[in-house]
Every structure is written in structure tokens, then in C-alpha cells.
Amino acid sequence: MNNELILIIEDEPEIVEIIETYLAREGFRVISAGDGPTGLSHHQRLRPDLVVLDIKLPGQDGYEVLAAIRRRGDTPVMMVTALAEDLDKLQALRIGADDYVVKPFNPLEVVARAKAILRRTTGHSPEQVLRVGPLAVDPQAYRATVDAGSGPMSLDLTPTEFRILAHVAASPGRAFQRTELVDACLREGEALDRTVDSHISNLRRKLAGAGADGMLAGVRGVGYRLDVPHGR
Template sequence: MEKQRILIVEDEKEIADLMGIYLQNDGYYVIKASTGIEGLKILEGEEIHLVILDIMMPGIDGLEVCRRIRQELNIPILMVSAKSEDIDKIMGLTTGADDYMTKPFNPLELIARVKSQLRRYIQLNPQNNSAKEADEITLNGLTINKRTHKVILFQKEVNLTPIEFDILLLLASNPGRVFTVDEIFENVWKEDYLESDNTVRVHIRKIRDKIEIDSKKPFFIKTVWGVGYKFETTEEY
């Protein structure tokens, strides 16, 4: 089986080397870039399955690199930063990152998060699922293809990250059912939910920005105040 390929974009050589050692020891093929521009060039010519991206770098920073990656690719992005404030985490997630870690971090936690993202992106990809279920969900002009991971809204493709797709698929597969924030987190991230974690709400906001005509008055993803979120199909535009 071909090794999964991970790109580390990190200007601090010691940190990049440390991450590389742990990832290689766990069986991954690692490519390293010390600047955002170098990382983007590698992505143009190499098949990469996951990107580990530092925020603070010379030249273009990690947030801008993340934006540019998202214009072309839906591969998982794990963002790392020395900053621990919630606003930095939110900025990272709203630019398209799938997960966020604060330096210094435990290398074993890094490996666990990498495995979680790759499992979702590759091993749990619906195209590898032999279950005899419909490949598509079509509701009120929105089509979600489980096999290709494509989302079409009124004949126009919507570019979602892997995490955003999984959240949308979870809700759309259970129309009318209300999911709490911790249920969404545990179903999508496959980890226990932390009460202070704002990750789910950030991703819901990003999904709404992409599929709703008016994200402040959502049609598809409704907020059930004090409970959570549900996918609504009973109203008309």
C-alpha cells in the first residue's frame, strides 16, 4: 500500500524535523517546506494527502496559504501556531483549516490528529464504502454526493472542506433530527467533545456562508436554540 503523503509547511527547522521524524516513524511519507510559497509550489506538483501548516511564517503567512490551498484542494489542513487565543483558532478554522494545534504540543497528539483527519479523508471516503445505499442526497436544490464528496447547489458546485462536508452530510442524512454540538463533534471528529471548544459552531457558520442564500436567515441548517442544529427541508424559498 502506498504511503500517505504529508506536507509540513514550517519555517522553524527543528520543529519541522521533529514532526517529520514522528510521522515517518508512523509510516507516513513526509515532504517539508520552510515558506508558504515553497509549500504551494510543492502542492502544484505533488500528490499530498494532508498539510500541516504553521501560521507565523516569513512572506505569506499560514492563513493566506490556507486560503490559496482551499481555492484548489479539499485535502485536510492541520494548522499549528504558537498563539493560543481563541480568536487565532477561529481565524485558522474560518480560512479553511480542519483542525488547529497550539505550540508546544505533544507529538503523540499530533499523530492522533493526523490519523483522525486522514481516516476521515481517505479510509472513510464513501467511494470505499460497499454499502448498497444511494450515492446522492437531493433536497430542495441541494445535492450531496457521498461517493465523489461533491456538493451541488442549483447546478453550481460548492467547495467544502472535508470537515464541512462531513458535518453537512451528517445533518442532511437525518433531516429534521436535532443534533447537539457534542453529538456533531463526536460523530465527525470521532473524539470526545470539550465543552469550551467552539469548533463546531465555526464550521457551521462557514457551511452556511457557502450554501445559504442569506446565512443570517438560514434555510437548510437551522439553529434549535438551547439544543443544537438540524437540517430543514419543509420550507420553501
């Protein structure tokens, strides 16, 4: 399983569902937006590892979104679009796209290209183990353990709890807003801020039971942060 967060900016729900399903099967975390402005908002707030971007979008087209992303930084972007002309592809590559896939596409090819982009841009395979103090989160094996001195103890986590833990473990010490955790880690049917609090409460209890009490800290007025315990 992978821990990378992929943002899909696409206004056709069927296309979003196809790409999201295949990426999720590989363990990627996925968030989507149906128009350019919402996509840019998600990009700024969630800082995804990869953006899958259509060109024909309401609000702002894909070229404008790509240019805005490039002004912000170097987030890799893969264009997935029905525009097959060489001029369209050249314009996207000139603005800064990392890859260009033409619809209709093979979903497996999109996944393979996404993995290749992430390998190139991060300099490592997406499946590395995340380590924060005594905590180890293995996205590939979908396993989290705590080594409190007597050997690793596995945490019995629900899928949502694992997604939250993996998300915060990827950036230890950073404060995450509740809304960010909702968008990145919760399924649509449970997407409420207070639902995050419930999952966090369960995670804290399980971490404490494994000897990692106090790692998942609340940040007043913001949300939550994963800290390295003192002395580790």
C-alpha cells in the same frame, strides 16, 4: 506503515524535525517547506494527502497559504502554531482548517490527529493495500508482492525503492516527474534526478524478475508511470 504523503510548512527546522521524525516512524512519507510560497509550490506539484501548516511564515503567512489551498481544493490542513488565542483559531477554522494544535505540542498527539483527519477525509484507514494488476503494495507491512499466476512473490526492495513503488502505485497510470519522485521519496543526501533513474532501473529489474515486466514505464520528457499490464 502508511502510504500517505504529508506536507509540513514550517519555518523552524527543530519543529519540522520533530514532526517529521514522529510521522516517519508511523510510515508516512513527509516533505517540508520553510516558507509559504515554497509550500504552495510543493502542494500544487505533489498533491499531498495532508498539510501541517504554521501561521507565522516568511513570504506568505499561514492564513494566506490556507486560503490558497482552499481555492485549489479540499486537501485537509492541520494548523500547528504558537498562536493560542481563540480569534486565531476561529479565523483558521473559518478559512477551512481541519484541526488546530497549539505549540508546544505532544508529537504523539499530532500524529494521532493526523491519522484521525485522514480517516475522516479519505473514508478509510490509511493502511490499505495498494493493488495494481498483479502487484500488491502493503504500506503497513512494508511489503510488495507480485502474483504472476503461481502465487505471490515478494520483492526484495530497499527502503527508497519501496517508497517510489508505493508512491506511483497510489496513482496508477499517472505520469510522475523525476523531481516529484525526488521530493517525495528520496532522502536529502541522494536527492538527484539521476539517482531516481538508478532506483527505477533496479525496480524494473526486480519487477521483471517476479513476472511483472513492463509495468514501470518511462514517459519521454516527463518521468515514469506505473501501468497495469495488458490482459490483467
